[in-house]
Amino acid sequence: MRFTAPRGTRDVLPPESELWRRIVQRAEGLFALYGYKEIVLPVMESTDLFVKGMGEGSDIVQKEMFTFEDKGGRSLTLRPEGTAGVARAFVQHNLGRSGLPVKLYYKGPMFRHEKPQAGRYRQFHQLGVELIGSPHPLADAEVITLCNDFFRVLEVPAVELLINSVGDESCRPQFVQALRSFLLKREERLCPDCKRRLEINPLRVFDCKVKECRKALEGAPRVTDHLCEACATHLRSLMDYLQNVNIKFRLEPEMVRGLDYYTRTVFEFQKVKGGPQDTLAAGGRYDNLISIYGGEPTPSTGFSIGLERVAAMLKEGAERNEEIGVFVIAIGEEARKRAFSLVKELRDRNIHADMDFMERSAKAQMKVADREGYPRVVIIGGEEIEGDYYTFRDMGESSQRIVTAEELYGLLMEG
RNA sequence: GUGGGGGUAGCUCAGCUGGUAGAGCACAGGGUUGUGGCCCCUGAGGCCGCGGGUUCGAGUCCCGUCCCUCACCCCA
Numbered sequence: 001m002r003f004t005a006p007r008g009t010r011d012v013l014p015p016e017s018e019l020w021r022r023i024v025q026r027a028e029g030l031f032a033l034y035g036y037k038e039i040v041l042p043v044m045e046s047t048d049l050f051v052k053g054m055g056e057g058s059d060i061v062q063k064e065m066f067t068f069e070d071k072g073g074r075s076l077t078l079r080p081e082g083t084a085g086v087a088r089a090f091v092q093h094n095l096g097r098s099g100l101p102v103k104l105y106y107k108g109p110m111f112r113h114e115k116p117q118a119g120r121y122r123q124f125h126q127l128g129v130e131l132i133g134s135p136h137p138l139a140d141a142e143v144i145t146l147c148n149d150f151f152r153v154l155e156v157p158a159v160e161l162l163i164n165s166v167g168d169e170s171c172r173p174q175f176v177q178a179l180r181s182f183l184l185k186r187e188e189r190l191c192p193d194c195k196r197r198l199e200i201n202p203l204r205v206f207d208c209k210v211k212e213c214r215k216a217l218e219g220a221p222r223v224t225d226h227l228c229e230a231c232a233t234h235l236r237s238l239m240d241y242l243q244n245v246n247i248k249f250r251l252e253p254e255m256v257r258g259l260d261y262y263t264r265t266v267f268e269f270q271k272v273k274g275g276p277q278d279t280l281a282a283g284g285r286y287d288n289l290i291s292i293y294g295g296e297p298t299p300s301t302g303f304s305i306g307l308e309r310v311a312a313m314l315k316e317g318a319e320r321n322e323e324i325g326v327f328v329i330a331i332g333e334e335a336r337k338r339a340f341s342l343v344k345e346l347r348d349r350n351i352h353a354d355m356d357f358m359e360r361s362a363k364a365q366m367k368v369a370d371r372e373g374y375p376r377v378v379i380i381g382g383e384e385i386e387g388d389y390y391t392f393r394d395m396g397e398s399s400q401r402i403v404t405a406e407e408l409y410g411l412l413m414e415g
Numbered sequence: 416g417u418g419g420g421g422g423u424a425g426c427u428c429a430g431c432u433g434g435u436a437g438a439g440c441a442c443a444g445g446g447u448u449g450u451g452g453c454c455c456c457u458g459a460g461g462c463c464g465c466g467g468g469u470u471c472g473a474g475u476c477c478c479g480u481c482c483c484u485c486a487c488c489c490c491a
Contacts, residue, residue: 004482059489063416081491110491115416117485124491207489258490279491306491331449362449370451381449395451 008114008122019311024107026153027127027305034146036103036129041085043109047075052292053084055260057200064112066122078111081259082128082304083286090132091295100133100298107307119277119309128304129283132290135299137234140265140285141241147269147281147303148247156313158272159280162252163242164223165235166203168263168287171228176202178221189216206254222253234264257282261289265301271313280313281305325352326412327369331362331381339380342390351412370395378408 005011012020028038051061066078079085086104089095095102107127116122129146131139144161151159167175179202187195190205194213197204203223205213227235242249249267257266266284283303290298326346330339339355346353354372356365362381369377379391379400390408393400403411 112490114489120490126491276486277490282491304491309491366451379450393450
């Protein structure tokens with residue numbers, strides 16, 4: 001094999017691509033039901049857009065971006081996530097001009113230069129939703145409800161919702177300070193990575209899996225205990241709204257997310273049976289992002305779903321969709337010509353029909369029809385041409401009979 | 416970027432202590448002058464990841480390299 005798909009990218013081939021199509025169809029149906037309209041965005045943006053949005057210190061910006069210069073010397077980056085682009089478009093086109101909120105969704109490939117492994121690719125696909133313009137916890141409740149519905153409608157097994165609040169500009173710095181001074185007292189017990197995290201973003205220490213670090217965290221201050229009154233109320237309201245519509249969740253005070261732009265609400269939908277790359281969808285509130293991009297302060301909230309990861313969950317139980325339609329078998333050149341015309345006629349009537357293109361024997365054509373799962377077959381040979389009829393065979397019943405063209409259309413129309 | 420495992424037919428893999436490659440499935444043809452599933456026969460298909468070394472001889476040993484995979488970091 002001479003060429004292969006670039007590292008961390010892959011081809012989604014037929015039966016799996018059908019599964020993808022079903023997932024995307026269902027998702028888009030739900031998004032529409034909730035009043036979201038699609039926004040189609042470029043897959044590349046100015047590098048600065050992501051640096052300013054996700055934060056200089058974030059791992060994505062530091063080491064995971066596909067960045068290159070165009071011929072005019074501008075630095076561009078293949079989008080590692082979708083929210084920044086939506087926010088940029090919102091500001092660029094003044095999308096808030098005819099009233100808020102603005103409800104948008106996007107789908108498509110994202111790019112991160114990471115070492116690939118199970119459930120992680122350099123090019124992966126997301127379905128994302130943004131509710132732009134409302135600071136209200138009801139907005140968070142709406143997007144979480146939508147995401148929850150997505151997993152419910154697709155019957156993705158064993159998924160749980162985790163939520164948390166990371167506070168806002170008035171309480172987060174104080175909490176970070178409190179956490180830092182707590183950890184500084186125990187710095188000796190932390191692993192080298194965590195010592196580094198202590199400087200950059202102490203919240204990350206919560207993510208560490210090293211036993212010693214977990215012990216050192218015992219008794220550490222919790223975000224939920226340090227929220228300012230406004231943030232605490234916001235979180236309580238959100239939980240109340242979710243309970244009110246019977247959505248189960250777990251408050252996870254140690255959950256932090258990797259992007260700097262999150263404020264207050266953050267949430268993840270995860271596989272219950274954890275393991276690596278167990279996050280299927282994630283999101284949160286970003287009240288400052290749009291003003292960072294030069295727009296009016298526009299509090300917003302949203303999430304994105306990892307298509308590969310959801311598809312992997314459904315792959316096992318993916319029932320083979322029932323084949324329908326008819327396969328037309330031709331014996332001889334004259335019959336082939338008639339078969340081609342019949343197939344076209346059937347397709348014109350919106351009936352799924354196909355035939356052989358390999359000059360196969362009648363027997364071989366039957367095999368193909370069987371292999372492809374056609375429940376019915378039409379046979380055209382010398383006898384049929386002479387008598388001006390078709391032989392119509394039911395593959396399940398192993399029975400066949402002679403029919404006229406009109407009878408055939410009738411039989412196939414019924415399904 | 417760091418570490419573990421692996422690269423032999425389209426797929427899943429076998430190939431012992433070195434002697435120029437094999438199975439199952441899939442595919443194609445046949446067993447029926449025009450008829451599927453099961454069965455039988457036949458066939459096609461292989462730079463044994465790539466490069467170098469040792470050797471009379473390397474899929475097999477050594478070195479390098481690329482790729483895949485799993486995990487860490489981090490994330491969808």
